[in-house]
Amino acid sequence: MPLSLPAEPREIALVRMSALGDVIPALPVATALKRAWPRARLTWIIQPLPYRLIRDHPAVDRFILFHRHRGLSAWRSFTEIAPTLRAQRYDLVLDLQVAIKAGLVTALLRSPIKLGIDRARSRDMNWLFTTHQVPPRPVGHIQDEFLEFVEYLGIDPRPLDWGLRFTEEELAERDRFFDEVGRPACAIVVATSRLEKNWPPGRYARLIDALHSDFGLRCVLVGGPSPVERAAAETIHASTRVRPVNALGDDVRRLAYLLSGSDLVVSPDTGPLHIANALGVPVVGLYGFTNPKRFGPYGKYQELVVDGFARSPGEDYGPDAPPRPDGMARVTVEAVLEKVALALERYVRPVNGQA
Numbered sequence: 001m002p003l004s005l006p007a008e009p010r011e012i013a014l015v016r017m018s019a020l021g022d023v024i025p026a027l028p029v030a031t032a033l034k035r036a037w038p039r040a041r042l043t044w045i046i047q048p049l050p051y052r053l054i055r056d057h058p059a060v061d062r063f064i065l066f067h068r069h070r071g072l073s074a075w076r077s078f079t080e081i082a083p084t085l086r087a088q089r090y091d092l093v094l095d096l097q098v099a100i101k102a103g104l105v106t107a108l109l110r111s112p113i114k115l116g117i118d119r120a121r122s123r124d125m126n127w128l129f130t131t132h133q134v135p136p137r138p139v140g141h142i143q144d145e146f147l148e149f150v151e152y153l154g155i156d157p158r159p160l161d162w163g164l165r166f167t168e169e170e171l172a173e174r175d176r177f178f179d180e181v182g183r184p185a186c187a188i189v190v191a192t193s194r195l196e197k198n199w200p201p202g203r204y205a206r207l208i209d210a211l212h213s214d215f216g217l218r219c220v221l222v223g224g225p226s227p228v229e230r231a232a233a234e235t236i237h238a239s240t241r242v243r244p245v246n247a248l249g250d251d252v253r254r255l256a257y258l259l260s261g262s263d264l265v266v267s268p269d270t271g272p273l274h275i276a277n278a279l280g281v282p283v284v285g286l287y288g289f290t291n292p293k294r295f296g297p298y299g300k301y302q303e304l305v306v307d308g309f310a311r312s313p314g315e316d317y318g319p320d321a322p323p324r325p326d327g328m329a330r331v332t333v334e335a336v337l338e339k340v341a342l343a344l345e346r347y348v349r350p351v352n353g354q355a
Helices: 020-036 048-054 075-086 100-108 142-152 168-181 201-215 227-239 252-261 271-279 333-347
Strands: 011-015 041-046 062-065 092-095 114-116 185-189 218-222 264-268 283-287
Touching: 011 020, 011 100, 020 041, 020 048, 020 142, 020 271, 041 048, 048 062, 048 252, 062 075, 075 100, 092 100, 168 252, 185 201, 185 252, 185 271, 201 218, 201 227, 201 333, 218 227, 218 252, 252 271, 264 271, 264 333, 271 283, 283 333
Parallel strands: 011 041, 011 092, 041 062, 092 114, 185 218, 185 264, 264 283
Antiparallel strands: none
16 A cells, blocks of 8 residues: 555554663664654554653653553453543554554554554564555564654654753762762663573682772662562672672662663663663673673764674674573673773773773
8 A cells, every 4th residue: 555644644653572782772763753743643553661761751751551461361451451542533553563462553553554564574463453564674673673664654763862861850860879989880681581591600700800900890789579680689789709789679660760870881681781772871781591682782882882793703793693592601701801901991991091
């Protein structure tokens, strides 16, 4: 079908209901749409956790929360939200998620134009729920895949703006925190919800001791309240000579502003890594299970990735290579320290004359 949009759409809906890190690449899409069509009202269907992070996003006028239920009660998620979704008619819907739940939500939305990913890159027959698809392309970085949507609409998404902002109170609390911790500070993301992405706590402990002794960095453990993260933090804390500050918690806004105030971040492939990258904070990415050419930091800091995904140095693999369960074992403490030294040299002020 030909794409026939109003000169300036007035009602636009974004469908992206996945995890925290998966929502970050959608932020420049929202910003670009609002920049092109400032009078349009932008509605985002989203899950509660990422909503807590971007609830005040300057490009989004309205959020509709999708409370995902698991198992036999999963259908409740759609029956609870259906009346709200059907109540508004949209000029344009962007389905940014290739999954059956996004397809079902897209089907419930009333719009003559529902734009999704092309059939070859779709999953769960998601393309069946859209009226238009972006042109087929080879699999690439996930951020570029999102930007294809606005480019297809004739909008220049650059300069990219993720739109993450903090209140004056949050910035003041951040400054108080780091005044007590001291500078320079390195945030350590201790774990993810996907066990195959996680780095052994014992290696984190060795890394933290070296960051303190070799570079004079104060280390702060950050992350959420899950049992996996708390167990990792306890093991790290018990195994280090220099005790890091434990800043784990269930406040995702606090997590984000602590990342924004850090001089450096070390993280596996998880939400905080992508938040740090969006905030312009140097991040050393620990990659083994997931493919850094598809899910690595976007733009800056790609040279700071520790690539355990490659089975041998310089292996030529593409962004479509599937996950490698044995990859994190190839991420060594020594390799991480090399990337830390590079990050300090390029992006962070000199530390005790050693950076």
